[in-house]
Amino acid sequence: MTDSREAFSDIPSEEINLSNKKKNQSDDKVEKAINEIKKKYGVDLEPAKSGKYKIEKAMKYLNSKYSFRFNVITKQLEYCQLVTDEKKNVELKYRDFDNRDFLSLLIEIKRTNIVIGKEGLKDLLNSRDMSNDFDPFKAYLLNLPRWDDQTDHIKKFLQQVQLVNEQDNREDFIQAFKKWIVAMVASLICDEVVNQWCLVFTGKEGIFKTTFLNSLVPPKLRMDYLFSAPFNFENKDHLKYLWMKMLINLDELARSNRTDESLLKTILSEPRPAIRLPYGEFDTKMCRKASFCGSTNHRHFLKDETGSRRFLVFEIENITPDETSDLDLIYSQAVSLYKKGFKYWFDYVDNKKTEIRNVEFHDTSIEEDLINQYIEMPVAVEIKNDIGFKWMSPTSINIELVTKSNSRINVNESTKKRIGLILAKLGFLQKRMKVNGKLARLWAVRFVDSPSIQNPETSLFKNKDEDII
Numbered sequence: 001m002t003d004s005r006e007a008f009s010d011i012p013s014e015e016i017n018l019s020n021k022k023k024n025q026s027d028d029k030v031e032k033a034i035n036e037i038k039k040k041y042g043v044d045l046e047p048a049k050s051g052k053y054k055i056e057k058a059m060k061y062l063n064s065k066y067s068f069r070f071n072v073i074t075k076q077l078e079y080c081q082l083v084t085d086e087k088k089n090v091e092l093k094y095r096d097f098d099n100r101d102f103l104s105l106l107i108e109i110k111r112t113n114i115v116i117g118k119e120g121l122k123d124l125l126n127s128r129d130m131s132n133d134f135d136p137f138k139a140y141l142l143n144l145p146r147w148d149d150q151t152d153h154i155k156k157f158l159q160q161v162q163l164v165n166e167q168d169n170r171e172d173f174i175q176a177f178k179k180w181i182v183a184m185v186a187s188l189i190c191d192e193v194v195n196q197w198c199l200v201f202t203g204k205e206g207i208f209k210t211t212f213l214n215s216l217v218p219p220k221l222r223m224d225y226l227f228s229a230p231f232n233f234e235n236k237d238h239l240k241y242l243w244m245k246m247l248i249n250l251d252e253l254a255r256s257n258r259t260d261e262s263l264l265k266t267i268l269s270e271p272r273p274a275i276r277l278p279y280g281e282f283d284t285k286m287c288r289k290a291s292f293c294g295s296t297n298h299r300h301f302l303k304d305e306t307g308s309r310r311f312l313v314f315e316i317e318n319i320t321p322d323e324t325s326d327l328d329l330i331y332s333q334a335v336s337l338y339k340k341g342f343k344y345w346f347d348y349v350d351n352k353k354t355e356i357r358n359v360e361f362h363d364t365s366i367e368e369d370l371i372n373q374y375i376e377m378p379v380a381v382e383i384k385n386d387i388g389f390k391w392m393s394p395t396s397i398n399i400e401l402v403t404k405s406n407s408r409i410n411v412n413e414s415t416k417k418r419i420g421l422i423l424a425k426l427g428f429l430q431k432r433m434k435v436n437g438k439l440a441r442l443w444a445v446r447f448v449d450s451p452s453i454q455n456p457e458t459s460l461f462k463n464k465d466e467d468i469i
Contacts, residue, residue: 058109058116058124066105067092068131073289074224074244077131097125137188137246137289140221144328147336153329154178160322161212164203164315172357176312178337181216182344184291185334188246194271195291196310197346198264200253202296202361203316209295212319213249216293218327221246227290230255233263242267243286250294254301261304268292268310300363305421308358309351315361366409367401368422373451374404377428378444391433391442394420400447 062068068079077097106121116124124130147153155174163169176199183195201209210228217226228249232238241248250256256264271288299315302308338344346354364372375397378389392400394416401419402411409415420443424430429444 054114054116055120055124058114058121059130061109061112061114062105062124062130067094068097068125069094069134070126070128070131072133072135073137077125078134136221136225140218141185141188141331141335144332144335147329147332149336151329151333153326153333154181157322157325157330160320160325162317162319164317166317169314172353173314176314176354178334178342179344179346180291180312181330182334182337182342184247185331186338186344187291188289189335189338191287192271194268194288196268198250198268198292198294198311200294200296200311200313201316202299202301202313203318205297207316208319208321209316210249210251211321213247213293213295215321215325216327217247218331233260233267242288242290245290248290248292250292253294253296254298256301256303258303261302262306264292265304265306265310300361302358302362303365305365305368305418305425307355307425308362309346309354311358311361312354313358313361365418365422367415367418368426370401370405370409371419371422371426374401374447376446376448377426378446382446383429383444389444389446391431392445393435393440393442394423397423397443397445404447404451 064082066079066081068077070076071078074096078094079097079101080092080094083093102122102125106118109116109121154177158174158177161173163173180195180197180199183193183197186193187195199213201213203209214222214226214228225244225246226249227241227245227247228251230252231241231248231250250264267288302311302313382388395411397419398409398411398416402409420441423443423445431442431444432439433442434440435442
């Protein structure tokens with residue numbers, strides 16, 4: 001075989017013209033002409049030094065054997081071999097494309113005499129020319145059967161959950177769950193929406209709380225997009241699950257401390273948390289896709305004094321898992337409700353009701369326990385006439401509680417701040433007043449000589465919107 005120019009003398013001019021006009025013809029026709037000339041006359045006309053031709057030839061080979069896509073949730077390239085079944089239908093079974101797959105493909109493509117380097121192949125595979133974006137959540141949710149606009153599949157699905165005080169709590173449970181799951185769907189479809197509430201089941205051990213919550217993720221997504229394990233809110237490897245998972249199930253919430261609870265509330269309200277990606281030089285704002293749920297065997301697990309409206313807590317009597325439930329129907333209804341403008345968020349009244357319902361699930365701190373024992377709230381007539389109570393600063397209250405309780409708590413900034421939060425939660429009156437010529441925030445309190453137990457539920461929101469209670 002020769003590549004010399006003399007070899008062209010035996011080739012008919014029309015065939016040479018066909019080769020010279022390859023840029024104006026389709027790739028298939030060009031390659032066919034080149035192969036015919038090579039076979040008939042022994043002359044290799046392949047433009048081996050053309051970068052464009054190398055890439056197009058590599059793309060044609062790869063597209064004939066494989067399909068590639070870029071998962072926008074996991075930020076991972078996925079691929080599958082094009083396999084034809086007995087009916088000549090192409091079956092697509094995608095899996096992650098790892099470094100071992102890349103090296104194998106590089107060797108395979110070189111064996112076909114396609115000239116492309118390691119970096120060139122890597123760039124090609126990661127380009128939109130070779131791999132389209134793929135969103136597994138949208139691919140599932142936006143291709144479900146249409147809801148019939150009548151059957152309440154969500155309500156039927158929840159029949160497997162039996163509540164403590166069923167008659168009092170059933171409607172609240174259905175409404176809260178419906179809002180929560182539609183908020184989940186909205187966050188998976190729209191980058192501007194996040195699910196700001198955490199669904200929590202409390203109840204005795206062994207009643208399938210965790211099993212039920214895990215089953216909320218459709219089977220085809222469960223393996224890759226469910227996280228069900230202790231979650232470390234300060235671990236960067238865990239924080240990446242905020243945009244990589246559909247559901248994060250916080251198993252045994254009672255193990256979480258006050259700091260964890262506060263961090264979770266921050267995450268729930270933050271739509272685009274700033275996170276430093278592995279090997280990244282700067283923080284990157286990622287859209288949170290994950291919704292949160294959790295369970296606990298302990299009834300009193302809420303510790304944060306700043307409020308608990310982000311937690312939709314329900315006490316479970318028992319769960320009878322229904323393996324015949326079709327999650328496609330549940331999510332089809334949720335998607336339809338979202339598109340029709342269903343109010344998946346909780347307004348002011350909803351939040352107040354949630355706070356009141358959650359009182360029974362609070363773990364009373366030592367500071368709150370002492371406040372309930374030694375401090376009474378003055379009534380309106382006493383405040384009006386400024387009698388029977390004192391205006392005191394959090395520091396003064398802190399010191400007085402130490403004296404009354406024989407030093408069961410410390411006097412420091414942390415305790416002082418917590419006392420202020422507890423007094424606000426219990427509905428005590430606060431006022432800005434001048435003390436020694438300086439403005440200070442003081443609380444209307446009355447200390448008692450002997451400890452007494454108040455019911456915090458009766459004082460919650462006492463001075464605000466009493467008609468809601």
